[in-house]
Amino acid sequence: xxxxxxxxxxxxxxxxxxxxxxxxxxxxxxxxxxxxxxxxxxxxxxxxxxxxxxxxxxxxxxxxxxxxxxxxxxxxxxxxxxxxxxxxxxxxxxxxxxxxxxxxxxxxxxxxxxxxxxxxxxxxxxxxxxxxxxxxxxxxxxxxxxxxxxxxxxxxxxxxxxxxxxxxxxxxxxxxxxxxxxxxxxxxxxxxxxxxxxxxxxxxxxxxxxxxxxxxxxxxxxxxxxxxxxxxxx
Amino acid sequence: xxxxxxxxxxxxxxxxxxxxxxxxxxxxxxxxxxxxxxxxxxxxxxxxxxxxxxxxxxxxxxxxxxxxxxxxxxxxxxxxxxxxxxxxxxxxxxxxxxxxxxxxxxxxxxxxxxxxxxxxxxxxxxxxxxxxxxxxxxxxxxxxxxxxxxxxxxxxxxxxxxxxxxxxxxxxxxxxxxxxxxxxxxxxxxxxxxxxxxxxxxxxxxxxxxxxxxxxxxxxxxxxxxxxxxxxxxxxxxxxxxxxxxxxxxxxxxxxxxxxxxxxxxxxxxxxxxxxxxxxxxxxxxxx
Numbered sequence: 001x002x003x004x005x006x007x008x009x010x011x012x013x014x015x016x017x018x019x020x021x022x023x024x025x026x027x028x029x030x031x032x033x034x035x036x037x038x039x040x041x042x043x044x045x046x047x048x049x050x051x052x053x054x055x056x057x058x059x060x061x062x063x064x065x066x067x068x069x070x071x072x073x074x075x076x077x078x079x080x081x082x083x084x085x086x087x088x089x090x091x092x093x094x095x096x097x098x099x100x101x102x103x104x105x106x107x108x109x110x111x112x113x114x115x116x117x118x119x120x121x122x123x124x125x126x127x128x129x130x131x132x133x134x135x136x137x138x139x140x141x142x143x144x145x146x147x148x149x150x151x152x153x154x155x156x157x158x159x160x161x162x163x164x165x166x167x168x169x170x171x172x173x174x175x176x177x178x179x180x181x182x183x184x185x186x187x188x189x190x191x192x193x194x195x196x197x198x199x200x201x202x203x204x205x206x207x208x209x210x211x212x213x214x215x216x217x218x219x220x221x222x223x224x225x226x227x228x229x230x231x232x233x234x
Numbered sequence: 235x236x237x238x239x240x241x242x243x244x245x246x247x248x249x250x251x252x253x254x255x256x257x258x259x260x261x262x263x264x265x266x267x268x269x270x271x272x273x274x275x276x277x278x279x280x281x282x283x284x285x286x287x288x289x290x291x292x293x294x295x296x297x298x299x300x301x302x303x304x305x306x307x308x309x310x311x312x313x314x315x316x317x318x319x320x321x322x323x324x325x326x327x328x329x330x331x332x333x334x335x336x337x338x339x340x341x342x343x344x345x346x347x348x349x350x351x352x353x354x355x356x357x358x359x360x361x362x363x364x365x366x367x368x369x370x371x372x373x374x375x376x377x378x379x380x381x382x383x384x385x386x387x388x389x390x391x392x393x394x395x396x397x398x399x400x401x402x403x404x405x406x407x408x409x410x411x412x413x414x415x416x417x418x419x420x421x422x423x424x425x426x427x428x429x430x431x432x433x434x435x436x437x438x439x440x441x442x443x444x445x446x447x448x449x450x451x452x453x454x455x456x457x458x459x460x461x462x463x464x465x466x467x468x469x470x471x472x473x474x475x476x477x478x479x480x481x482x483x484x485x486x487x488x489x490x491x492x493x494x495x496x497x498x499x500x501x502x503x504x505x506x507x508x509x510x511x512x513x514x515x516x517x518x519x520x521x522x
Contacts, residue, residue: 048411074413086408088401099401102394103413148412 001026001152001184002047007056009046016042018208019056022186024152029178029185031199031219033192039208040188041083044156047186048080049073061151075103079150083157083188085141089130093121096129096140100147110147117177118143120169135166142170146177152184159191171197195219236364241487243363247372249479250379251438255452256459257382257471258431263460264467265403265423268318269325271332273456274449275339276428280306280435281444282343285352294357294440299378302436303429310428314421322420336449343446356440375437382430387468390522399423400522458502464512469521473513478502 004022008015016039024030034040045051047058049070057066065073074080088096097114101107115122118139124132129140138158145153155174159167171194177183189195195202196219204212214221259273270276280302287297313335321328358370390396402409402419410416434452435444442448459478463470481501486494509516 050407050411069415070407070410071413071415074411080411082408082411086405088404088408090404091397091401095397095401098397099409099412099414102398144412 001028001061002186003057003059004047005057007043007046007053007058009042009051009053011042011051015054016208017046017053020208020210022203022210024184024186027178027182027184029174029183029187029198029200031195031202032186032188032205033190033195033202034205035190038205040205041156042208043205044080044082044154044186044188047154048078048082074148074150077151079145079148079153081141081145081153081155081158083160085134085137087129087132087137087140087144089128091129093125093127093129093132093140096144097121097147100144103148107147110149114143114146117146117180118173135162135170138162138166138170139173142173146181152186155185155187157188157190159189159194167191167194174198192219236366239363240366240368241483243368243373243376244487245480245483246376248483249475250376252455252459252475252479252482253383253471254375254379254434254437255431256456256463256475257386257467258427258429258434259456260427260460260463260467260471261386261430262424262427264465264470265399265427266322266420267325268322268424269329269332270427271329271453272313272336272339272449273332273431274451274453275336275343276306276310276431276449277435277438277452278343278444278446278449279309279339280432281439281448282347282352283432284436284439285354285444288354294354298436298439299433303433306432306435307425307429309432311421311425313428314424318424319417319420336453340446340449347446349446351443351445353443354440371440375441378437382433383468383472387522390468455498458499462502462505462512464509464514464516466514466518466521469518470512470514473518474505477505477513 002022002024004020007020008017010016020043022030032040032043042051046053049065049068053066057064059065060073060076060078063076065076068076088099091099094111097111098107101110104110120136120139121143124136129137132140142155142158158170174185175198187195187198199219202214202219203210204214255277258276259270262268262270283302283305284294284297287301288294292301317331317335318328321331356369356371358374360367360369390400398409398414398419402414402416406416459471459474462478463474478498478501482494482498485497505513514521
């Protein structure tokens with residue numbers, strides 16, 4: 001589904017990613033774990049096309065998108081739920097979803113289906129995106145992304161700054177969506193607990209490169225090892 | 235009584251004319267944060283488009299409402315594709331480039347059309363209100379401006395194109411990640427803004443005549459209106475031109491036209507001191 005080889009990028013002349021190799025199979029949920037400043041968000045933004053890679057290649061569903069601009073990657077099936085959620089604050093929840101389904105032939109059907117998966121959005125459908133709580137915005141950002149019916153979703157720190165009850169709800173919804181839609185996801189997180197609950201494999205990123213890969217059953221061990229780091233990060 | 239009606243109509247005409255000359259600039263500035271210093275020359279091109287179209291036998295209304303906006307809109311798209319798109323996010327560079335374009339257009343127009351005022355006579359004649367006389371065309375102009383603003387509001391609120399425009403205006407990067415080609419949106423927006431400016435030039439041509447340097451007279455007022463209005467394109471243009479146009483006319487009425495201009499500029503300065511983000515930076519914040 002997604003094949004990344006030797007990917008390098010950065011801001012201006014400051015290199016951040018130092019050669020990332022990543023293969024995501026259909027239906028897989030890959031967790032990327034790392035601390036602040038290790039290149040998680042840079043990786044997501046490079047995959048989404050907002051930062052130009054300086055080396056390496058990105059293939060999406062067999063198509064080379066290394067140098068494609070963001071909107072062509074989106075049309076090729078890449079969904080992006082960015083850090084900070086990036087809701088259109090002046091648009092209503094419904095219009096945010098309509099933006100997600102903007103290239104669809106039957107936007108109404110898709111929005112109705114997505115609302116069934118995210119029932120929390122139903123009572124606030126006509127409210128402006130900017131007045132929603134952080135958790136509601138996060139849910140809206142995920143719902144908006146799914147309205148585009150993406151083949152793969154990049155999910156950047158969905159739990160950041162969100163109250164625990166909603167973090168749990170987001171986790172449950174993601175698990176449910178994997179079952180019903182067979183969703184393919186790359187999830188970037190600082191919360192080991194969240195990443196452990198959802199991921200098939202976890203890649204640990206440090207200084208712009210993956211230093212380790214851990215399978216689902218090894219994540220618990222990773223937790224013990226990184227627990228000190230996680231506390232240090234807070 | 236008659237006097238009150240006449241003054242009211244003059245206020246409305248002043249507000250409409252301010253809104254008309256500003257709305258094209260408001261679209262380009264509000265949507266793209268591009269300061270288009272060639273705005274006045276887009277108005278001038280609209281004026282010449284109407285003069286030449288009518289000389290070739292095209293009906294005046296068709297020339298004003300269709301030919302001029304199409305022609306200037308096309309010029310706008312060409313300018314955006316060949317110059318502006320390389321300068322997004324570089325405000326000073328865009329100002330310099332559009333200033334250069336403004337000088338180039340004035341020079342070219344002077345060379346081609348000569349440095350004289352060309353006119354086209356105002357249609358529809360006059361009407362008397364009691365002992366006063368006013369031109370029907372000015373009244374029709376008020377209606378046309380209202381229709382333009384309502385039409386823009388409808389497009390932004392009700393159409394898919396409007397949704398894309400609003401979303402791109404708020405967050406271009408996220409719009410791109412949802413599959414929107416922001417460069418296409420900008421190109422269309424710039425063209426639409428230019429077309430509106432062209433229509434403005436065409437509609438004021440019968441009142442003021444057309445001259446290669448006429449843009450200079452309008453660009454300052456248009457900027458003052460747009461900056462005073464703030465971020466919301468339509469509400470901002472309407473509220474700022476409402477306030478400034480009313481003050482201008484009333485001051486002109488009690489004193490002289492010069493005092494009227496001074497009142498307008500003074501009001502704009504006070505307004506920006508009190509509301510640095512413009513009227514819609516403080517009020518009607520969710521409006522368009």
